[in-house]
Amino acid sequence: MGSVALPREEDLPQADSPHLVLAQSTPEEYLQTIRLNSVSWKGPLTLDQYIDREERLSKQNLTKDGALTSWILVDGRQEPNSRLILSSCETYRKPAYLAYQGKVEDIICHGIGSVFARSEFRGRGYAGRMIEELAKKLDTWQSENQPRKQGVFSVLFSDIGKKFYARYGWKPFESSHMSLPPLAEKHFQSSLELAKLPVAKSLTAEDVHESMCSEIVEKKNRNFLHVISQKSPGAKVSIAPDYDHILWHWAREAFYEDSGVLDKVQPQPQVRGAGVDHHHVYCSWTRKIGDSPTSNTLYILRVIYDEPSSPPEELATIEAIAAVLRRAQLEAHRLKMSNVEFWNPSPLVEKAAKLLDPNVQVVHREQSSISSLKWNGASQGLGGDVEWLWNEKYSWC
Ligand SMILES: CC(C)(COP(=O)(O)OP(=O)(O)OC[C@H]1O[C@@H](n2cnc3c(N)ncnc32)[C@H](O)[C@@H]1OP(=O)(O)O)[C@@H](O)C(=O)NCCC(=O)NCCS
Incomplete structure (x- = not known):
């Protein structure tokens, strides 16, 4: 042909x-x-x-x-x-999920x-x-x-x-991100102590499956959609944040490893994310090749946490999110990535990033990776407004 x-x-x-x-x-x-x-x-x-x-x-x-x-x-x-x-x-x-007036x-x-x-x-x-x-x-x-x-x-x-x-x-739709630089081992521990952050544990692929994509998490997701769509008018949609999405990104990463473009991670099992169990804060990541070797990025595919219900809980959750982001920075350094990037940070994720670096900014993209959505719900009795939830890197294709 x-x-x-x-x-x-x-x-x-x-x-x-x-x-x-x-x-x-x-x-x-x-x-x-x-x-x-x-x-x-x-x-x-x-x-x-x-x-x-x-x-x-x-x-x-x-x-x-x-x-x-x-x-x-x-x-x-x-x-x-x-x-x-x-x-x-x-x-x-x-x-995907559709939530409208309390029905998911x-x-x-x-x-x-x-x-x-x-x-x-x-x-x-x-x-x-x-x-x-x-x-x-x-x-x-x-x-x-x-x-x-x-x-x-x-x-x-x-x-x-x-x-x-x-x-x-x-x-x-909202197309923003934040990025943090890699962090060398020698600064990692002291930076956690300085900011009084908990230590995040490393997640293997299996851990990511269990802590981010289990039936329990799926139930929580549905419950969240149910509650939020009862509280506010307008349909909510989300691409299901399931394990298959994460596996697809990892397959892409593995291809670059196998072809020698990315360093092969040794020893196995590879660290695929980080978590703080106590607050149910978890994130998973993948490496992505940039336009030049200096722009290779450790992308956070998704961050999850239980919504806090009091100010002290909120602070603890922010600190736990900061701890997993810190762990990602360390991994980025180990893997020679030039930065850690996460898309459309929620207010708590943004606060966590600012805890790590008060000067870090949310970047609103105008040209690349503009999340765009075509809504056909109006003709199906779902109203003219739609909110795209969990629009994080995992959903990119
Ligand atoms: C983008 C692309 C598919 C457009 O194909 P095409 O057949 O020339 O598209 P059309 O003739 O229908 O429309 C061209 C329109 O796209 C716009 N466009 C093309 N490339 C663009 C770019 N890089 N940035 C902004 N607009 C662009 C043109 O300005 C033009 O707009 P106009 O109608 O207001 O003048 C083609 O340029 C391409 O294959 N580019 C390389 C791959 C790529 O970037 N794909 C898009 C991925 S999101």
């Missing part, structure tokens, strides 16, 4: 041509989309490694069994495998990623047409066997600012 001849510019179809359709890629076409978009996203990997990475990621619990769909914009009159790919993207079917429902949502148009075809409206078609398609995509036959919401993380996707219904 890859041998479809490029037409002369004047022979390219108009973006509003009735012949253009959004089609599912065949396996061969999927491979072609990966080859094409590798120029944007392979980073330090070779083309073959990048193809391997995508293949490995497509076989994770989160993506397998049809959860990942590859889409292409093509002329519907052309034959599969001989179609000229004008633009491409992927969607991930994800488990298990639903699916879709995450969109890898939106791409080859450089020769850019600025002709193809990506826009693809996204327009996708918006219609996702209204019912994979919903046949769901209690709700209409998609309730879908998300994407725009790296091209806030305008393009908003045109097609994906509105920008």
Whole structure:
């Protein structure tokens, strides 16, 4: 494949041509989309490694069994495998929660990623047409066997600012982060003592599963959604913060280890997060390759804690969160990461970070990883407003 001849510019179809359709890629076409978009996203990997990475990621619990769909914009009159790919993207079917007026429902949502148009075809409206078609398609995509036959919401993380996707219904949501520097071993202990912080324990993958994704935690999550949606009007949605999401991020990290781009962690088992049991404060993390080796980041995938019910409890919770963030800083140093980053910090997480560094600021992104959500709830009797809860790094795709 890859041998479809490029037409002369004047022979390219108009973006509003009735012949253009959004089609599912065949396996061969999927491979072609990966080859094409590798120029944007392979980073330090070779083309073959990048193809391997995508293949490995497509076989994770989160993506397998049809959860990942590859889409292409093509002329519907052309034959599969001989179609000229004008633009491409992927969607991930994800488990999600919808809470409205005290009722919590298990639903699916879709995450969109890898939106791409080859450089020769850019600025002709193809990506826009693809996204327009996708918006219609996702209204019912994979919903046949769901209690709700209409998609309730879908998300994407725009790296091209806030305008393009908003045109097609994906509105920008809170897209902020805080970052802390790595912390060397020799400063770690003294900094905990100085700030009178508890010592956070290290979490293995199994610990993360048990303390952050167990049935008990899931029950707590549902209960939280139930209560919050009774207290305030407007629907609340969340991508389910389940273990499959975390495993997907770790599979990505492992690929970079296996290909030698990231140091392999020795000895096993690897530290995957940190926690303070007493306050049920836990976080998990993953390493991510940045644009340059100096911007490799230890991303906190998610932070959880029990909501405190008194001022002393609140202070203790903030201190426990600070302790797990401190532990992440130490891990970042050990793993030669250039910073620790966490998305959309809650007020308590923000206070915890400020306890560690009074000068640390919340950064509001304007261009990259703009969390964007398309809400279809208004036509389903769920009101026009929606709040996206737990919008942390785990939900990125
Ligand atoms: C972004 C991309 C898919 C757009 O494809 P395209 O077919 O040229 O898109 P369209 O012609 O439909 O629309 C182009 C619009 O996107 C905007 N756009 C493209 N790249 C942009 C960028 N880096 N930042 C902000 N806006 C951008 C253009 O300004 C234009 O807006 P306009 O209609 O107001 O002039 C294509 O440039 C691409 O593949 N880029 C590399 C991969 C990438 O960054 N993908 C996006 C991931 S979120």
